Amino acid sequence: MSRPTNCCGRRGRTFASEMLLTGEPVDAQRALSANLVSKVVPHGQLLDVAEAMMATILRNDQTALESAKETIFDVIGRPLDEQLAVETWYGYALMGNEWIPDRLRSFYDKSDKGRAGKNATSL
Structure with a gap:
C-alpha cells in the first residue's frame, strides 16, 4: 500500500x-x-493588514465561503484526482439549489452585496 x-x-x-x-x-x-x-508584513502593520484581509473575506457571500472552506479542508492531503472528484461532487450537490442561478448572476454582474461594483464595500 x-x-x-x-x-x-x-x-x-x-x-x-x-x-x-x-x-x-x-x-x-x-x-x-x-x-x-x-x-x-512589518509588525506595526500587522493588525491593519489582518483587519483589511478580514473585511475582504467578510464582504463575500457567507454560504460561498462556508462551501469553499469545506471543500478546502476536505481535499487537503488527498491526491489530485480525488481532490478534483470531491470538488466536482460539491458542485453537483449545489446545482439542485434554486438560489444558485441568482447568486451566480449577481456574482458575474458584480451586483452581489459587498463586491466591487455597484455595491462596493469600503475597506
Whole structure:
C-alpha cells in the first residue's frame, strides 16, 4: 500500500517533521517560503493588514465561503484526482439549489452585496 501524497508533497512533510522534531522557532521569511503564511508584513502593520484581509473575506457571500472552506479542508492531503472528484461532487450537490442561478448572476454582474461594483464595500 502506497502512502497518499498531499498538497505539500515531500518538501512539506520534511519541513513539518523538522518543525515538530526540533521545536525551533520559524522566522517570518522562512514561514513564507514554506507556505505556512500567505504574506509577511512589518509588525506595526500587522493588525491593519489582518483587519483589511478580514473585511475582504467578510464582504463575500457567507454560504460561498462556508462551501469553499469545506471543500478546502476536505481535499487537503488527498491526491489530485480525488481532490478534483470531491470538488466536482460539491458542485453537483449545489446545482439542485434554486438560489444558485441568482447568486451566480449577481456574482458575474458584480451586483452581489459587498463586491466591487455597484455595491462596493469600503475597506
